[in-house]
Amino acid sequence: MNWILKPWCELTTDELYDLLALRAEVFVVEQTCPFQDLDGLDRRDGVQHLLGWQNGVLVAYARLMAPGVAKSHQVVIGRVVTAPEARGDGLGHQLMQQALQECERLWPGISIYLGAQAHLQGFYGRHGFTAVGEPYLEDDIPHIGMTSF
Template sequence: MGKEQLYAILKLRTEVFVVEQNCPYQEVDGRDLEGDTCHLMGWRDDQLAAYLRLLDPVSQGGDVVIGRVVIAPQARGLGLGHELMGQALEQAEKHWPGVPIYLSAQAHLQGYYGRYGFVAMGEGYLEDNIPHIGMRRG
């Protein structure tokens, strides 16, 4: 990954997760460089429009972990989230066949991730004052 791609990723994640969602937290968490982290990016008109990362199961205690799922504000409603999630599941199976996949979903997106076979696990919880639920597939 080049410095321009890295900059675009960190800019988009900060724009949405820190500024738009008003959550002051350490967004650059060091996990982007751990193990075999896989970064999926969707570009539109030379701008990063969609992103997520796959954290490898060795560094995450056994599950592939999908995180930092984000669609740029100007690209929402175009179906990029569905395309991104399809690619994420495909890449997870390619890199780590048969390994379960975990994600921490904002609670209001539980139905969205349910369409991809994710099932809620445990009780909901607050993360940065936003209700979340752990979900697992496989």
């Protein structure tokens, strides 16, 4: 697995295409959830894009946001996604481990927030996240806020 972390302005056009295609494949097509993926946060200062490549194919991605970009005092991990054809061998756990390492390197000691799909609460719990607040609907999918640290 080859991990790359870059801000928007350093992404190549091919990397950008691949990450947007992966997000659309999973979040829009697979989950049958039409939503506005391009939310204006991808290219903001303090946002990093974590890309996981396997044999030249993008198979894992997460968006890491500095405190103040989306939450006033927390780092935010979002758009966590793995390619359907690459699932079943722990890739999601590798992605989360890499994302957490990068967050700690970039923003040491700061708590991390993510809005998890409710059915993945146990998955994120294995990475040190605990639920906060009440469940909510986002794009008609049940979610729960979770924090780490």
